[in-house]
Amino acid sequence: MAALQSAAALGLTRVSLQSAHAVEPEAVDNAPAVVIGSGYGAAVAALRLGQAGIRTLVIEMGRLWDTAGPDGKVFCATNAPDQRSMWFRTRTEAPLATFLWLDVVNRDITAYPGVLDRVRFANMSVYVGRGVGGGSLVNGSMAVTPLQSYFAEQFPTVNSTEMYGTYFPRARSMLGVNTVDPAWFESTEWYRFTRISRKHAENAGLKTTFVPSVYDFAYMQREAAGTATKSALGAEVIYGNNHGKRSLDKTYLASALGTGNVTIHTMERARGIRRAGDGTYVVTVDRIDDTGRVVETKEYGCTYLFLGAGSVGTTELLVRAREKGTLPALNASVGGGWGPNGNVMLGRANHLWDTVGANQSTMPVMGIDDWSNTDNPVFAEIAPLPTGLEHWVSLYLAITKNPQRASFTYDSATDSAKLGWSAAQSAVSVSMAKKLFDRINSANSTIYRYDLFGSSSKIFADDFTYHPLGGCVLGKATDDYGRVKGYSKLYVTDGSLVPGSIGVNPFVTITALAERTMARVLAEDTAP
Numbered sequence: 001m002a003a004l005q006s007a008a009a010l011g012l013t014r015v016s017l018q019s020a021h022a023v024e025p026e027a028v029d030n031a032p033a034v035v036i037g038s039g040y041g042a043a044v045a046a047l048r049l050g051q052a053g054i055r056t057l058v059i060e061m062g063r064l065w066d067t068a069g070p071d072g073k074v075f076c077a078t079n080a081p082d083q084r085s086m087w088f089r090t091r092t093e094a095p096l097a098t099f100l101w102l103d104v105v106n107r108d109i110t111a112y113p114g115v116l117d118r119v120r121f122a123n124m125s126v127y128v129g130r131g132v133g134g135g136s137l138v139n140g141s142m143a144v145t146p147l148q149s150y151f152a153e154q155f156p157t158v159n160s161t162e163m164y165g166t167y168f169p170r171a172r173s174m175l176g177v178n179t180v181d182p183a184w185f186e187s188t189e190w191y192r193f194t195r196i197s198r199k200h201a202e203n204a205g206l207k208t209t210f211v212p213s214v215y216d217f218a219y220m221q222r223e224a225a226g227t228a229t230k231s232a233l234g235a236e237v238i239y240g241n242n243h244g245k246r247s248l249d250k251t252y253l254a255s256a257l258g259t260g261n262v263t264i265h266t267m268e269r270a271r272g273i274r275r276a277g278d279g280t281y282v283v284t285v286d287r288i289d290d291t292g293r294v295v296e297t298k299e300y301g302c303t304y305l306f307l308g309a310g311s312v313g314t315t316e317l318l319v320r321a322r323e324k325g326t327l328p329a330l331n332a333s334v335g336g337g338w339g340p341n342g343n344v345m346l347g348r349a350n351h352l353w354d355t356v357g358a359n360q361s362t363m364p365v366m367g368i369d370d371w372s373n374t375d376n377p378v379f380a381e382i383a384p385l386p387t388g389l390e391h392w393v394s395l396y397l398a399i400t401k402n403p404q405r406a407s408f409t410y411d412s413a414t415d416s417a418k419l420g421w422s423a424a425q426s427a428v429s430v431s432m433a434k435k436l437f438d439r440i441n442s443a444n445s446t447i448y449r450y451d452l453f454g455s456s457s458k459i460f461a462d463d464f465t466y467h468p469l470g471g472c473v474l475g476k477a478t479d480d481y482g483r484v485k486g487y488s489k490l491y492v493t494d495g496s497l498v499p500g501s502i503g504v505n506p507f508v509t510i511t512a513l514a515e516r517t518m519a520r521v522l523a524e525d526t527a528p
């Protein structure tokens with residue numbers, strides 16, 4: 001936030017905060033380029049357009065998170081959620097529903113445009129961030145580059161040598177990726193939970209690997225030393241971090257605003273896209289207030305339209321436009337190729353002597369890497385469970401190589417997209433996660449936790465994902481650079497390009513692909 005505020009103070013920005021107030025409707029606004037959303041793909045597009053001197057309007061349905069509440073903090077902690085936590089809910093919907101089967105995790109809250117949303121489909125919920133910065137505001141900061149061989153398998157038409165030589169390094173550098181100091185990691189109480197999980201994986205003959213992060217580890221060490229305000233060490237993560245995290249508002253978006261060519265409008269939800277007679281695009285937008293009420297509907301015209309509303313947001317906009325006939329030339333691949341990156345969450349119960357520690361950092365730094373096991377490829381993040389009490393639970397988010405894919409279709413009754421993912425498709429991920437963790441349990445004589453995901457003794461949480469991927473897959477719904485087939489000057493830059501699975505946490509891949517798209521588009525499509 002500091003970067004955004006200081007850029008604003010320098011007169012470099014025109015972040016629109018008008019959405020907080022009821023104002024008279026604006027006339028139709030035109031900008032050469034419009035970007036929908038402000039997550040990873042959108043932020044890359046905004047920066048590179050701004051640097052190219054192209055006036056760009058970014059439309060974000062969530063808030064700009066820069067104002068402290070009565071407690072002096074912008075975001076609330078995971079263990080004390082209030083209205084800032086979730087997007088228009090009256091009760092929080094945290095991934096871990098219960099503890100010892102008790103309903104002690106979730107709280108009643110006032111409906112408000114909070115920072116985390118859980119978009120519910122029939123058999124799958126998708127967690128997404130809402131606000132300037134999208135998922136970067138709520139995620140675990142794990143900045144992982146996929147194995148080159150798996151990237152090449154998923155994107156056979158993309159030059160992976162160029163990706164790994166140019167665009168992945170560019171993305172990591174812009175995102176501010178850093179790694180935990182191994183000596184500090186080995187000695188700090190805050191990562192005892194990770195060391196215990198590592199020991200149990202090694203007992204089963206499994207490999208672990210450190211994973212980089214966009215959380216500033218120098219800041220975290222100061223938190224541990226008591227010289228900086230606690231954020232990762234203060235149970236802050238899925239409802240936002242007040243310090244330490246290099247979220248997009250501090251990196252790409254701050255730089256984008258610094259170009260002087262980029263404006264961000266908040267609390268504006270894009271609803272419709274159509275093409276005008278002259279080939280330009282018209283985006284219909286609902287401006288909402290803090291109660292969720294639509295206070296104004298307006299239209300923006302643009303020559304270049306970039307879709308960065310995330311896998312669910314972008315795909316919904318496109319399937320709606322195709323089925324309502326406003327972009328009728330969109331092909332049949334739009335809506336398809338969706339997957340949850342094989343996500344499954346689970347907990348194991350440790351022996352009494354294997355304490356995980358009352359103090360846990362919310363930022364994961366290690367994964368169990370069994371991706372090269374061709375019989376059962378799994379990469380499992382060792383996840384924190386920071387309750388402030390010793391609980392002997394080892395928690396994981398497994399990323400399995402589930403080949404199942406689903407499609408979004410347009411439901412005219414609700415004017416929204418429906419996801420055709422089935423429970424049987426989740427069962428494929430569960431059986432892969434189970435094989436890996438049965439092995440770990442058997443090597444350590446431990447068992448699963450049955451009390452974490454609701455009252456039904458559910459062991460594997462297979463009904464939600466943090467990693468929605470696909471819906472407008474690269475090379476199918478778009479060309480090899482995210483240009484939407486059937487239309488010129490219409491682009492997809494976000495996670496909807498990734499075909500359902502990338503084998504690791506996805507934001508570095510999304511960012512690097514967007515860098516590649518923008519380099520090509522600015523070189524070829526925007527020349528006068």
Ligand code: FAE
Nearest residue numbers: 037039040041134135139140142270310313495505506507
């Ligand atoms: P995303 O970041 O979702 O941004 C889309 C933006 O568009 C959002 O700000 C929306 O509010 C906005 N939007 C949507 N629809 C509209 C509309 N109609 N009009 C206007 N605005 C709209 O898209 N990934 C990692 O790599 N490492 C992690 O450690 C990690 N942890 C995660 C933890 C959690 C709790 C969650 C939810 C996700 C996590 N992820 C992680 C996933 C990562 O955040 C996600 O892949 C990216 O944020 C997706 O980037 P996109 O650019 O696709």
